[in-house]
Amino acid sequence: TIGEVVQGVLTWRNSAMTAYTNINIKRGNVTIYTAQEPRNWEAFKAAATICDEIVTDPKGKLEKRYTINGCIDLNERPASTIDDMLAAMAGELTWFGGLIGVQAGAYYGPATVTINSGDIISNIDITPESSSRERLNTVQGTFIDPEQMWVETDYPAVQVAEWLEEDGQEQSQDLKLRFVSSYYQAQRLANVLLRRNRLGQTLSFTMNLKGYAVMPGSYVRLKVPEIEMDREFRVVEWEHDPIGGTVKLTVRE
DSSP states (O other): OOOEEETTEEEEEEESOHHHHGGGEETTEEOSSOOOSOBOHHHHHHHHHHHTOEEEOTTSOEEESOOEEEEEETTSOHHHHHHHHHHTTTOEEEEETTEEEEEOSSOOOSOOEEEEGGGBOSOOEEEOSOOTTTOOSEEEEEEEEGGGTTEEEEEEEEEOHHHHHHHSSOOEEEEEOTTOOOHHHHHHHHHHHHHHHTOOOEEEEEEOGGGGGOOTTOEEEEEEGGGTEEEEEEEEEEEEETTTTEEEEEEEO
């Protein structure tokens, strides 16, 4: 079973099916064992495969890349619960073709679609890297430590010395992981957050019909010699205009 309900509390015990756990909670109310919204099952399968990958911690212990461990009160706001579960896999929900999906925190490349200048029918809006005040060089937070009687405990902070020196001071963010019971998983998630924060440019533009071949979360290669651009980007937003027959994309390095 995914979970067990005891006195109004739903508990997960080492759920390796991390991606599928999110199927059973929808925004607005709690549905424990039914999936009422149309699902992108291929997206869930791909995320589940990533979650089940075996990694080795610094002590030589094997563990799955992402698992969910913990409990929720059935009176909690489902939206908040979903966000906390997604944090345990550095994941995000996706919507495409009327289907809800999920992606785990991993590289989904290489790019299978190349976008050339001729495919873009608008100006390209470019948002540069985060300002120096918004950049992080340290992530710290808490997880649920089984060696400390399952209480909320600090995990070792993740810090990049090179970025600390570049920024001239510690710039940190807290990341609370209520569904994580491995310090190593917590540190890996902190590392993902840290590096996502230091990502490069974000671009937005409108495409012709070729944009229908692109899915949210996928990787595309952008080849625009006019701005000396030839590299991979991840699609973070996909918006279809049925009247104009165009697709607006937002992509991020």
